Amino acid sequence: MSDPIVVERFIDASPEETFSLLTQPERLRRWQALSASVDLRVGGAYRYTIVPGNIAEGTFTEIDPGRRLVLTWAWAGSDEPVDT
DSSP states (O other), X not given: OOOOOOOOOOOSSOHHHHHHHHHOHHHHHHHTOSEEEEOXXXXXXXXXXXXXXXXXXXXXXXXXXXXXXXXXEEETTOSOOEEO
């Protein structure tokens, strides 16, 4: 397994609003994905169609609403998820 990649972004929104932007399918479809499904629980899966033919998928490994969201990330069909 490779070293983890840490991605930090500053968003002009409250932590609660940012969390909902990243975890609610209807919110994701407004800014990041054409379609999205989310099972928001540790071990739950998500799947985002970013553009046709490019689908991101993974599982949630840590959830602390409004504070922290840790998940695996991989392009559908890839053999190696990337921890984020």
